[in-house]
Ligand code: HEC
Ligand code: HEC
């Protein structure tokens with residue numbers, strides 16, 4: 001910061017020198033520098049880009065500060081689950097295949113893969129649940145992930161994992177874990193760069 005100011009000061013000394021030779025400038029150097037200083041020191045942001053997607057206040061805070069996350073329920077095709085998951089018995093053959101056949105679970109270690117009920121509430125399908133049996137809202141599924149992925153959750157809270165929506169100005173809104181990861185198959189496929197550097201001798 002000081003370096004930048006110094007650079008501008010020098011620049012202005014130069015410019016003002018030229019100006020005074022042609023007899024155009026009347027303002028003093030100090031005024032000019034003060035003017036620049038004011039411009040650079042005011043960190044006021046003129047434009048806060050609005051977040052146009054649905055958000056919800058997170059249940060966690062970071063350093064005592066609240067923040068928001070993108071909602072999930074509006075993105076889940078089959079929500080509300082209780083449209084089908086009532087207390088009535090299912091009489092359709094292969095009900096799961098018909099309705100949830102598109103879901104292939106690939107989460108956890110091979111020898112102890114996760115099952116549906118590790119995450120989904122067994123009775124109240126509109127909710128997930130934690131290890132203590134407490135309900136977790138789908139919009140707050142980061143609470144579920146955080147139980148097993150402590151480090152990623154901590155990094156996510158601090159902004160080192162995941163991504164912020166819109167820009168750095170304004171209220172902090174971040175992507176939910178499930179905005180990026182498919183909870184049923186959370187690993188990303190390996191990707192290689194679209195271009196590569198040819199060997200130096202070519
Ligand atoms: C179109 C109807 C329908 C909707 C909507 C629906 N389900 Fe299901 N689901 C079924 C049927 C039918 C079964 C199989 C019978 C059963 O277990 O009740 C099933 C089974 C399941 C199972 C157990 C799978 C198994 O292998 O035993 C889970 C977990 C589940 N659903 C979760 C959900 C969740 C979470 C939602 C909402 C996001 C949802 N379902 C929405 C119809 C539906
Ligand atoms: C690791 C935890 C986890 C496991 C295990 C899991 N789910 Fe899910 N499931 C989720 C979460 C979280 C969502 C919400 C995803 C989102 O926000 O997009 C979800 C969403 C769904 C949905 C709604 C998807 C949609 O787009 O309509 C269905 C149906 C569902 N799960 C069924 C199942 C079934 C059946 C199983 C077992 C075969 C299962 N889930 C296993 C965490 C899990």
Ligand code: HEC
Pocket residue numbers: 107108109114118119141142144145146147148149177178181182183186187188
């Ligand atoms: C009940 C515990 C549990 C929950 C809840 C859970 N996971 Fe996992 N997850 C695991 C286990 C176990 C593995 C396998 C870890 C390994 O291989 O080292 C795994 C693997 C992963 C991986 C791949 C890790 C890698 O090294 O490639 C990702 C990504 C992931 N989970 C994301 C999520 C997200 C997002 C959620 C919430 C929707 C979630 N998990 C919920 C237990 C869980």
Ligand code: HEC
Pocket residue numbers: 142145146149152153156161162163175176177178179180181188189
């Ligand atoms: C903005 C998208 C985004 C969000 C939000 C996000 N992740 Fe990730 N996550 C990634 C990417 C990208 C990777 C790296 C995948 C790779 O290297 O193959 C990753 C990797 C992981 C891994 C594998 C181990 C590691 O650290 O590389 C786990 C576990 C994981 N995420 C869990 C979570 C959990 C839990 C949340 C929410 C608290 C979350 N992620 C939120 C994009 C995201």
